[in-house]
Amino acid sequence: MSISISVTGAAAEAVRTHLPALVSDLVASGITALDPALWGTDAEDEAAHRLGWTESVAGSRPLVAEITALREELHAAGVRHIALAGMGGSSLAPEVITRTTGVDLTVLDSTAPGQVLDALGDRLAETALVVSSKSGSTVETDSQKRVFERAFREAGIDPLTRIVVVTDPGSPLDEAARADGYRVFNADPTVGGRYSALTAFGLVPSGLAGVDLDELLDEAETIALQLAIDEDDNPGLILGAAIAGTAPLRDKLGLLADGTHIVGLGDWVEQLVAESTGKLGKGILPVVIDHDAPELTEDLSDFLLVRLVDDAGEHVFPHGKANEIRISGTLGAQFLTWEYATAVAGRLLGINPFDQPDVESAKAATRGLLDATPSPEPAAFVSVGIEVRGTADVIGASSDLASAIEVLVEELPAGGYLAIQAYVDRIALPRLAELRDILAKRSGRPVTFGWGPRFLHSTGQFHKGGPAVGVFLQITENATTDLDIPDRPFTFGQLIQAQASGDASVLADHGRPVLRLNLTDASADTAALFDAIR
Structure with a gap:
């Protein structure tokens, strides 16, 4: 199985309490069928055009050949280094994908002048820049694009040959980039940024940097059917119930890399869960920790530990608590499982998991x-x-x-x-x-x-x-x-x-x-x- 989950204590009780209703209410199949009514009438309009991530594996397959062809074209032109200008959902997934697979990618997700200068000074002559913004109006990304354009010109390099744009169709960036003659990849507009790991936002920079994208999509595909079926062993339902169904709610979610081969998954989960659930005075706060974290030895009634492992029955670091979740799996399967679980958590919390009003x-x-x-x-x-x-x-x-x-x-x-x-x-x-x-x-x-x-x-x-x-x-x-x-x-x-x-x-x-x-x-x-x- 590409995903394995074990739960104990309050997490296990939450699963026992909520899983039967999630199954009988056909929540998993409803998510997969793009049913916007699952999160209540207030969320229905937003959810109606934010569920495309459930189809991202099939929708992204045609991109792979296009990305591979561009990678070969850039390589033939002397490009050996890929940099990414993007924020949040545009950068976190590619960062996890490339770090886990050992592929070099410079992620520029800061406006600190020293960091921008470091990126500009890193192998510019053999660099291509991916400019990634769903809205196309992100001030950080626009500013980074501008300084790279200038740096390329000053180095005698045509920016049109070195900058690749990823954005939603019809965004300000899409229209401006196409008018200027840049290579543009359009992402699925029905996928929110934090759910976009398996879309063009995650795949274009990762694939250009050298990641095997077919393998990543294959990993997600192995779990897709199980996530769509209303059964007691559905990992998306189990994980969603465990993180959002404790009573009283343990709303601080510790994320501990406990022997997992995946590098930086906690940072990606942090964005997905925090931005999706933190609204209307409710929410789950992910807390990315290491094995020396004081929270592991404190008896905190509002803290729930998630161990990211390579064997859900084992853990490497001590301080085992009765209230915890252990989850293992391939990277592609983890992406899709956490996305389903977050949507489930939104339903249990009574919030819209697809907007970000603040x-x-x-x-x-x-x-x-x-x-x-x-x-x-x-x-x-x-x-x-x-x-x-x-x-x-x-x-x-x-x-x-x-x-x-x-x-x-x-x-x-x-x-x-x-x-x-x-x-x-x-x-x-x-x-x-x-x-x-x-x-x-x-x-x-x-x-x-x-x-x-x-x-x-x-x-x-x-x-x-x-x-x-x-x-x-x-x-x-x-x-x-x-x-x-x-x-x-x-x-x-x-x-x-x-x-x-x-x-x-x-x-x-x-x-x-x-x-x-x-x-x-x-x-x-x-x-x-x-x-x-x-």
């Missing part, structure tokens, strides 16, 4: 800041070289960096979580990810970590639309170098700062406690930040 709010706030170019908000105070800002409930009771962090942790409500949002160059500052475990141990609560602006297209929806129990630590930096964006009145450095400020303002408007720390000298301030947080 994602646009941070984008609108960013646009407003870029258009108005207001003066930066003055820091409440500066402590150990770090500028400190935040909402009044955090800053009003703080006198220095250490006390501000203490207040933020104290703001955590019962059943709450802390989200770290690092709007920095993650190539230069990878150590910041270590703050997750430190704060999880200190707070005794689940902690998520996201690189900005990448997480805005993932957990950002949950932060605003999910349960109002989050507190937020935002980290920004004064970049040592900046990069202008052709024909735009702002630079990458200004863009990423506006994205951080815009998101913080929206969180504050939603009543969420926010602590904002700006590293004026990132290389020097990081040590002071770790000392204060410890």
Whole structure:
């Protein structure tokens, strides 16, 4: 079997409780038959044109030969390296696919000027860029495309020979790219971005980089029939019931790579589940953890562990708990199973799993800041070289960096979580990810970590639309170098700062406690930040 699942404790009880009704209500076959009524009348209009992912294996088969032919054409022209400009659903699946198969792909999903410059300086003469955006209006992707076009021209390379576009038919990017003469792949418009792993968004960059796409689609096809049948052994129904049917709801979903051969699956699941379920004050918050995570030894009543394994009957790391899910399978089968399970979870939670009503709010706030170019908000105070800002409930009771962090942790409500949002160059500052475990141990609560602006297209929806129990630590930096964006009145450095400020303002408007720390000298301030947080 290409997927194997075992459940214990509260997860097993959830399956026993909900699986019979899911089977008798014909939920699996209804999803496969594109029935938009499964999620209630409020979701029906959206669901009516968002279920194409159930047919993605068959729909994507004709793409394989086209992608392979283009790969050979690019290879003959001296292209040995593929880069991808995309955010969220446009980048996470290709990242998992290529890392799991050991294929080289540079994923550019940041507006940090240092990261953009690193990508521009990486084998440009033998690089082709995939520009991937479902809407065609994503500011990050548009900005990345512009600087690559300029870099290719300055290197004496025609961008039309090196840039490939993936977008929905009729999008602004589709129309502009075709008018300019770029090679365009259109994706299925009935598939939402986070469900698009097995469509052109997942396949074009992965295939051009060298992945065997037939094998990936074969893996998904082996599970497709079982996922469509209303039976007790349907893994999509089992997984959906396990993650969304516990009572009371264990809405913090720990994702632990526990010996699986798949690299980075937790990051892809995080976006799929958080953006699909975090709305109307409800939702499931994925928490990507490692085997040293404090959450594994805490007795948290709202935490459910998912072990991503290669044998669902075994696990490598200790701290086994009674309430957990173990799932193993091939990558293609995992993609499709989690998509079905997320749709099932939406039905159990009583929400529409296909919209993202709060994602646009941070984008609108960013646009407003870029258009108005207001003066930066003055820091409440500066402590150990770090500028400190935040909402009044955090800053009003703080006198220095250490006390501000203490207040933020104290703001955590019962059943709450802390989200770290690092709007920095993650190539230069990878150590910041270590703050997750430190704060999880200190707070005794689940902690998520996201690189900005990448997480805005993932957990950002949950932060605003999910349960109002989050507190937020935002980290920004004064970049040592900046990069202008052709024909735009702002630079990458200004863009990423506006994205951080815009998101913080929206969180504050939603009543969420926010602590904002700006590293004026990132290389020097990081040590002071770790000392204060410890």
